[in-house]
Amino acid sequence: MASTEDKPANKENTSSWKDSFYNPRTGEVLGRTASSWALILLFYLVFYCFLAGMFALTMWVLLLTLDDYVPRYRDRVPFPGMSFLQQYNDTLQEMNMQDCVTGQYFVQDEAEEKKVCSFKRGLLKACSGLSDTNFGYSDGQPCVLLKLNRIIGLLPRGDPYINCTVKKDTPVQMAYYPEMGRIDKKYFPYYGKKAHENYVQPLVAVKLLLGKEDMNKEHSVECRVEGTDLKNNDERDKWLGRVSFKVKVME
Template identity: 25%
Template sequence: MEKPTMKQRLASFGTFLYDSETKQVLGRSGRSWGEIGIFYVIYYACLAAFFAATLAVFNQTLDDDNPKLQGSSSLLKGNPGMGFQPMPDIDTTLIYSTKEGKDEYVKSIEKVLSDYKLANSDGVDCSQVKGIRQDADKPCRMNFTELTAGCNLGNSYGIMEGNPCVLLKLNRIYGWKPEIWTKAEIANEEDIAESIRNQYVEDRIWIDCHGENPADSDNLAKATTTYYPQQGFPLAFYPYTKQKGYMSPLVFVKFSGLAKHLAYMIECKALAKNIAVDRTEKEGSVHFELLID
């Protein structure tokens, strides 16, 4: 069979696009195109209606004020994790305190503190509240002056002094209430530092920052660890129930008198009955290294 020429191919394609004899377009008559057009209009209209009905039913199961998944069903499984700053590089947990690199570390902390610098008009003073506030409509206000008493922009958050500050924060979980130990119970908890047991007060989620290994603990014992504004997160900030203007409590930990050119592996834990500490899952604690140059 003789192979068609290019001219014949173009003519055949042109006839496929529009056949003047049969009045067909792309191989279909006007009636055929009308029928298939009506079919797809109805088909996609039904799909859109089904999708809209599904969204409407789903929206009926949601609450504007309460998340659908809470507690163990939520993403965080009702167990708050802890974060820290400075963290200018997400690929490492090393806090390298050096004057040359202070700008990046200061910027990392300032990014978190920027919202706290402004007075929270919706917040209330909770400094005299010692326990969990029930059904609180307004959030507690963070005392920025007390928070930055020893760690602030003026001293580059301790980096210029060689006494680095680390900012700690618990993840926010809707409706979560900390269950703290009583003073009698804490006395029997051998895993908690003796210094905390001696000064324990039932008004906060205490924080314990310590050396991760025996050698680190020995090295850190020669330095001084100071917490601002206090060693823990006040209970008055809990629970979080989407209060307007809510801001999670923060704690600065300042490490003073660290030896230079010596790496410290440090772990900070949040202490409460219902905070499970899991290093592999990064729950209830944070790990970082400190190196002073």
């Protein structure tokens, strides 16, 4: 049981604790008077303004050394390389690849040698290059081929498809190949270049059915991946899940 002698001591400790925040006798807040707080805030304001000015000055000097058209430092390889792209061949597609179950992921986690699902260009129909080797450009109705970047282990949920829009008052008709611009899930997941050596990325062809009223005009087209959990509206990365391009057909 506490004695009466302990009560004044407890009261004194409580008063001392409160005074550390605000002392009514001296007018101090957290051990400083109003003028002291004003001086220290002014010091930090000037100090950080000085640091910001130094940073802006150094950035300005650095940007003066850069050219808008030519990089200051080049790659160590001064001469261009060359590469060879083998011509598409339906027979090789059938020999090296297999027909997979449509609409299902082709999971091969346990298999040492990863098999590849075939993607025949006949799926692109009018944009396959079989019936029209100019891909619609000679007729003023061009085909644009789109694909997703390869990401190891990606399993997109839902039924991903490509949807394109033209930024104009009147809509432009489009045709998608494969139908509805769908990207079949059987091409996922991808296991990397070494394990999945002959992997073929699925394509989606978009044919712009431009009319006479659309000729001689520049059209801004934006295509997005829809119907899945893949992001396509990140303002910090305008290429995430979407792509933009411009088309102008001359008569």
